[in-house]
Amino acid sequence: MSMPSELFRLLDVEKAYDVGRKGGLFASGPRRRLAALDGVRLSLKAGESVAIVGESGSGKTTLLRVLLGLTSPSDGRALYREKDITLLQGEDRDRFCREVAMIYQDARGSLNPRMSILDLVAEPLDHHGLCKPSERRDRVAALLSRVGLPPEMMERYTSALSGGQVRRVAIARALASSPAVLVADEAVSGLDVSTQAQLLKLLRDLQREMGVSLLFITHDLGVAAYLCERIAVMYLGRIVETGLTKDVLSAPAHPYTRALLNAAPKFFEPIAEPLGGEIPSPIDLPPGCRFAGRCPEARDDCRASDPELVAGAPNREFACLHPLIGEPAFA
Template identity: 45%
Template sequence: MAEPLLVVEDLEVHYPIGKSLFKEGVTLRALDGVSFTVGKGEVVGLVGESGSGKTTLGRAVLRLVEPTSGRVQLGDKDVTALPPADLKALRSKMQIIFQDPYASLNPRMSVGQTLGEALMLHKIGTRKDRDQRIGDLLEQVGLPRSAAARFPHEFSGGQRQRIGIARALAVNPEFIVADEPVSALDVSIQAQIINLLQDLRRELGLSLLFIGHDLSVIEFLCDRVIVLYLGRVMEMGTAAELYANPRHPYTRALLDAAPVPDPTVRRDRITLKGDLPSPVNPPSGCVFRTRCPYAIDACAEVVPPLETLESGHRVACIRSHELNLANPIA
């Protein structure tokens, strides 16, 4: 694995709910002790159902959401310990690509003004340098230099996402959180944006935390994958190993939910029943046990540690050694 650029240790984000002068209130546990690394030039995928904590994790890493506890380190900087002035300076090292390309762009600002704003904020270049940089960025993401004079409503969804990517690249970041950057786009446009990100990753040596729900996209783009459920890591490993040999029932269920191109193929599936439990009142023991077809009594009593297996996989399941979840297609 590449040398770590980002190190996340025991990250927690908890929100007090309903507390008042006369009432104690409860705690919503959005993230609960998440640890992982992202290597230099590596793309790490983050998957899980809606409500699993993916977006919260991405924003907590960037301190757009304040962590309750834990540590985030980017290079030699402890992001979680930085005062506001130093954090602002570090923003040029870490950026985000948002899910909705239209909502993330100011409709009253031209594309050139949007890209130039980041350059001015971080005092990068002279006015002439910035104009040149804006044109270069637009060409880098597949748009003409003349797009700088136009406004967001004049572009398609895919083109607006290219502008969002250009904005993230403007300040030469080392690390980018891509928060479901293709989920709001048509399938044909999704492929174009994914290929663009793959090309930029190779050209610039970018490190990405790619948040998504389309497992085929994750498999194509990512080196390693983290599976998140109710704010906790269920499994992590290389994309190739995780897709070929999932070791957690939740990972198997996510893979089984993905459509198969060949309609004649038949296979046994794990089907999730019920809804994601509330993070205000998570199940005891393994948080996945209430929906797991392999749960036993001990699953309600033991919080499974994230154990490293012989394959280098890490999995949080007390039955991982006895279950065969490879589930070959019949």
């Protein structure tokens, strides 16, 4: 079977929500389903970094909730060290909680404003019983200096910190339990470029020096390229292309990946012809490829059959009937 080095494995995970009948509570139409995740296969090995990119509404956050065990898949299996995440109990569950750390998008909102930085960063240590009370301050000081904050800051509260500093505290807190996996949801979005650059450098150094695995959710392909070896591009609840980041971004196979690539601002190039339309509602999707409605390459068969994610090249998988591979990049 699979190698033991795989931390996370998602096997055709589906998450569907029942959204009631069309026309309201008392209407008689058929029940409708919203497929937030629709057959996602993904694995994360120890020490690996994977970026998950896609527009809002593509299911990135639902995927993350499944990985963290906050949402159970309605079909398929989500495994951590070959055990079902939602069924973890006792020692396995403790280990999962210790080894998988999360950095939230809204760092300030994720930290209790009434706890000092010391207590916030020490909370995982206390919870898992990872250090003696006498070592607590030293451990927190070490963690803070690891993320580039002065240890004196531990007496302060988050309200006294800038946006970039709060994110550093959130990273220090995530690192406190010496995790095997860091999961980050848009951890650098909404910041100034200079602060973003500092945090990205920090995250990359941490990942390389400590060997933690990184699962990074972002909508910025530049961030993905800088931070992650592998990339998975999501569209409407499904991974449409995955592979090594540099391969995928230099020669995208899926028209959606190319569209994302074209939309990213590039110095001195004219603004590219944008992708038309918006991500459609995931309720009751039409048959065929889910991207067909916005795809400039769509042909008749795209509207009839739904492509599966298959290996199309070495280390490369994509779900497209008419992939672009072979074409020069940025065409």
